[in-house]
Amino acid sequence: MFALDLGAATASAAIIGEIDGRRRLLASISVPAGVDADDLLVHLVSRFSAADPVLAADLGAGSDAVERWSRLVARSDPPPVLAVLASTVRERDALERIAGLAGWRTRGASLEADGPIELTRLALERGVRAIAVAAGEATSREEQAALVELAALTRGIAERNPGPQVLLVGALAAEAGSIPAGAAGDDPLFAPGPEAGEPAGLPLRRFLERLVPASSAGRRATPAAAVDLAAVLDRRVEVIDIGLDGGLRAVAGPEGLEGPAAFLPAAGLVPPELDDGVVDGVLAWSTVPLDRHRMHDRLRELRLAPWVEAHGEGALLRLSAARAALERLVRATPDLGALPAPDLVVVAGGAWAAAPGPAIALAVADVVRRPGASQLAFDHARLLGPIGSLGDAVGRRALLGELADDLLAPLGTVIIPQGLRAGRSAGRLVVRGPAGETELDLVPGGLQLVDLPPGQLATADLRFRDQVGLGTRGRHLSIEVGGGLGGLLVDLRDVPLRLPERAEPRRALLGAWQAAFWAGVAE
Amino acid sequence: MSARAVTRTAAKAARAEALTRAELEASAGSLAQGYALVPSRTLIVPDPVAWFALRPGDRILVAPGDPVTPGLGLAERQRDPRVEDGPPLAGATAAEHPLRPGDWWPGDGHESGGPLRRRRPRTPAGELLQPAGARWRIASGDHVDVLEAPAAGVVSEATPGRAIAVALAGRGLPAAFGVGTPTRGRLERISGEAGLRGALGVGRAGSVLVVDGRVDSESIIRARAMGVRGVVVSGLAGKDLRDLVASEGRQRASLQPLAAFAVLALEGTLRRPIPGPVAALLAALEGSEVALVVDPPMLVFDPPTPEPQRPPPGWVRVRAGELTGREGRWLRAAGVRRFAAGTHLEAAAIALEDGQVAVVPLADLERFT
Numbered sequence A: 001m002f003a004l005d006l007g008a009a010t011a012s013a014a015i016i017g018e019i020d021g022r023r024r025l026l027a028s029i030s031v032p033a034g035v036d037a038d039d040l041l042v043h044l045v046s047r048f049s050a051a052d053p054v055l056a057a058d059l060g061a062g063s064d065a066v067e068r069w070s071r072l073v074a075r076s077d078p079p080p081v082l083a084v085l086a087s088t089v090r091e092r093d094a095l096e097r098i099a100g101l102a103g104w105r106t107r108g109a110s111l112e113a114d115g116p117i118e119l120t121r122l123a124l125e126r127g128v129r130a131i132a133v134a135a136g137e138a139t140s141r142e143e144q145a146a147l148v149e150l151a152a153l154t155r156g157i158a159e160r161n162p163g164p165q166v167l168l169v170g171a172l173a174a175e176a177g178s179i180p181a182g183a184a185g186d187d188p189l190f191a192p193g194p195e196a197g198e199p200a201g202l203p204l205r206r207f208l209e210r211l212v213p214a215s216s217a218g219r220r221a222t223p224a225a226a227v228d229l230a231a232v233l234d235r236r237v238e239v240i241d242i243g244l245d246g247g248l249r250a251v252a253g254p255e256g257l258e259g260p261a262a263f264l265p266a267a268g269l270v271p272p273e274l275d276d277g278v279v280d281g282v283l284a285w286s287t288v289p290l291d292r293h294r295m296h297d298r299l300r301e302l303r304l305a306p307w308v309e310a311h312g313e314g315a316l317l318r319l320s321a322a323r324a325a326l327e328r329l330v331r332a333t334p335d336l337g338a339l340p341a342p343d344l345v346v347v348a349g350g351a352w353a354a355a356p357g358p359a360i361a362l363a364v365a366d367v368v369r370r371p372g373a374s375q376l377a378f379d380h381a382r383l384l385g386p387i388g389s390l391g392d393a394v395g396r397r398a399l400l401g402e403l404a405d406d407l408l409a410p411l412g413t414v415i416i417p418q419g420l421r422a423g424r425s426a427g428r429l430v431v432r433g434p435a436g437e438t439e440l441d442l443v444p445g446g447l448q449l450v451d452l453p454p455g456q457l458a459t460a461d462l463r464f465r466d467q468v469g470l471g472t473r474g475r476h477l478s479i480e481v482g483g484g485l486g487g488l489l490v491d492l493r494d495v496p497l498r499l500p501e502r503a504e505p506r507r508a509l510l511g512a513w514q515a516a517f518w519a520g521v522a523e
Numbered sequence B: 001m002s003a004r005a006v007t008r009t010a011a012k013a014a015r016a017e018a019l020t021r022a023e024l025e026a027s028a029g030s031l032a033q034g035y036a037l038v039p040s041r042t043l044i045v046p047d048p049v050a051w052f053a054l055r056p057g058d059r060i061l062v063a064p065g066d067p068v069t070p071g072l073g074l075a076e077r078q079r080d081p082r083v084e085d086g087p088p089l090a091g092a093t094a095a096e097h098p099l100r101p102g103d104w105w106p107g108d109g110h111e112s113g114g115p116l117r118r119r120r121p122r123t124p125a126g127e128l129l130q131p132a133g134a135r136w137r138i139a140s141g142d143h144v145d146v147l148e149a150p151a152a153g154v155v156s157e158a159t160p161g162r163a164i165a166v167a168l169a170g171r172g173l174p175a176a177f178g179v180g181t182p183t184r185g186r187l188e189r190i191s192g193e194a195g196l197r198g199a200l201g202v203g204r205a206g207s208v209l210v211v212d213g214r215v216d217s218e219s220i221i222r223a224r225a226m227g228v229r230g231v232v233v234s235g236l237a238g239k240d241l242r243d244l245v246a247s248e249g250r251q252r253a254s255l256q257p258l259a260a261f262a263v264l265a266l267e268g269t270l271r272r273p274i275p276g277p278v279a280a281l282l283a284a285l286e287g288s289e290v291a292l293v294v295d296p297p298m299l300v301f302d303p304p305t306p307e308p309q310r311p312p313p314g315w316v317r318v319r320a321g322e323l324t325g326r327e328g329r330w331l332r333a334a335g336v337r338r339f340a341a342g343t344h345l346e347a348a349a350i351a352l353e354d355g356q357v358a359v360v361p362l363a364d365l366e367r368f369t
Helices: A037-051 A053-059 A089-101 A115-124 A141-160 A202-211 A219-233 A276-285 A292-304 A312-332 A357-367 A384-388 A393-407 A503-517 B003-016 B021-027 B092-096 B195-199 B217-225 B238-253 B276-285
Strands: A002-006 A010-019 A022-032 A071-075 A081-086 A105-110 A128-135 A165-170 A189-191 A237-242 A247-253 A262-264 A344-348 A372-379 A408-416 A427-433 A436-442 A447-450 A457-470 A472-482 A488-491 B049-053 B073-078 B082-088 B126-132 B135-140 B144-148 B153-159 B163-168 B171-174 B177-180 B183-190 B207-211 B230-235 B262-268 B289-294 B297-301 B315-318 B327-339 B343-352 B357-361 B365-368
Touching (some): A002 A384, A010 A037, A022 A037, A037 A053, A071 A219, A071 A384, A081 A115, A089 A128, A105 A115, A115 A128, A115 A141, A115 B082, A128 A141, A141 A165, A165 A202, A189 A202, A219 A247, A219 A344, A262 A312, A276 A503, A292 A312, A292 B238, A344 A357, A344 A384, A357 A372, A357 A408, A357 A488, A357 A503, A372 A457, A372 A472, A384 A393, A408 A472, A436 A447, B171 B276, B177 B289, B183 B195, B183 B230, B195 B207, B195 B217, B327 B357
Parallel strands (some): A002 A071, A081 A128, A128 A165, A344 A372, B183 B207, B207 B230, B230 B262
Antiparallel strands (some): A002 A010, A237 A247, A447 A488, A457 A472, B082 B135, B126 B135, B153 B163, B177 B262, B315 B365
């Protein structure tokens, strides 16, 4: 069987074959997007056959395997565009924020700030898949007049442009009257307002998620795989996926998702609309000395050809952009961030594809500042999406159960205590593992790394001078930790992370931390 | 980096990978192994369709199916559209010719059904937006710029407030991005370190300049002021792009008629040499009339006679890294290799044009289709 994850920037393919009655990941490859899937599979099969001809012969991996073998495919299309028309700037912002979490790329305008011409222009733009029109309850004569004008404008837009689905949000639903049906005969839809529900906005978010066209479902398949993975491992699992066109964050336990999964186009590696906020966000994490103009140019190049220059300075830049994207994702999902630290964080997506494992672990620890201890793993063969796309839930869980050890590359364990007092020493750490004991002084503000190879388990005994937060509060804590490419990372830096304001010392500090985790970074 | 240094690097890479030229030649009998994995870009678009964006208030002068010739007006674009009260919803005109949003309202004189009178119009001309009370709201304005067709073709779509699409006759050379207004002119090439700044003169008026040297926003703005119709560059930095857009905005605000002018960047924001096959095509087009469109960014041309040869099978170009801009021939996929900053990437062995063999990341290569 083949698993294909056809992303916006990279295409990944994997061979899954049965050995001794159990399905295993046998080979994988990742190449720039746009390559024909058959060409990619032919190359993968020929490489697999060359590496292990006996096994390839056993599995029938001949020249006809590309046609014969079944395929699991996850394809990421660009996020659909939602035109947001609102009476006020506040309404527009609220609707854009919720639609952004539901996987829509939004373009918004308001009567208050932009006027009817701009609203009409926006709704008529090429590529708009749906139009959401929002207005709050009118409490004054002016607001009532704006509501009436917005409703008339919407009727006009729907009449002249019947293609996109019209969605009436909040108080506008009552005012709209007869909006013409769309090209496919679909009547306007009525959605709850951004303030409705508990927590506020959740019903609207679910509504908007259901409207996302099925063709954009690539990243949407991953939460199903996360739920199954949590059930198979009997652990709480968080998936963080950063791709070129969007980010995903989902937290699942054995019982299912612990909150709505967030699909955020704005958390893509480099959004198509490259504003100063995005550029500044990347500059804040950059270890490469670039001014704002040059950073803007480099990011634009990255957007134009995201697979190019994944080495040298380009690799550092890419990881800075991935950190900034992850920061946007974390900032947009405070509800998921407020949950207790998961047992396992799975990092996925093409943004991380070229970075060494330990550097990925550090990047996640830099941005996801949550007190607790979590294991980190990397979906190195990009299998979560294709497996999640499998419609048969029982078969999907069985496949994940067999592949769980293969599909996750262990990056290590991160321990982040909160509430350390500044000083020379905050306590002692003793790690007891198969290779013996390691003892370390815990120095506040620092990063401490303990070698713990993939596959090894150890016990970390932490004895602090004062009480700290680590999921629970205490002074003496004992945690079972798993090894990985990055080993055990004890992160005694501030929660949230505080970095120098000035660019030069900030770059130096980030560079020093990164150098400890990225072998050969200076080559 | 000098050519000698690049050659040294390539040779070093070749030695480090322990690949001998003979071995590579032996393995390069066919292109099957991995060449299809090289990212491809389109050299020539056979039937280009250009889009011309409109805003509410812009007046369309053509209809779908209309043939257009270069210079024919496609639409009148409002420089500064505003909302006005339009015709009444009910009345003789509304009964005879029901109005719909998006329709063009020609102005006063018609709403009463009577003849045009010599007086200030009661309602200006404009595009109907939506009913408001007893009248229509319209998008209107005082100053218009005529949007001209940059090349011949057939109108395939004309939607008020959105866009006009024209299926262009000829072929298109795609670019990374473009700014400005669609334009046309005689193609002239400028090369050398002096770049655009050193080549400007009154004789360049009416031309589209292809610059394979230094370029900045000041010289592009100066070129526009001297009557140059468009500039094609390899790369244009974001700062220059912003300066250019700001300059165009200032011109627009001055209410003077604007000449059509566009800038196309073939490669992106960084300066790189123009790829060999593209340079050969542009050389063949020198002196002929070409058009520049910005959506999608493309240089549109009639096929030159004789047509330049397409790149041979196996042709590749290095897009990034130390060998940026170098061209060569595909030898074979080289598996996963270690590159700068300790990264491990899919690699390929290529023979550069000077005979040197280099191993480069597969993703840094490109080919034309």
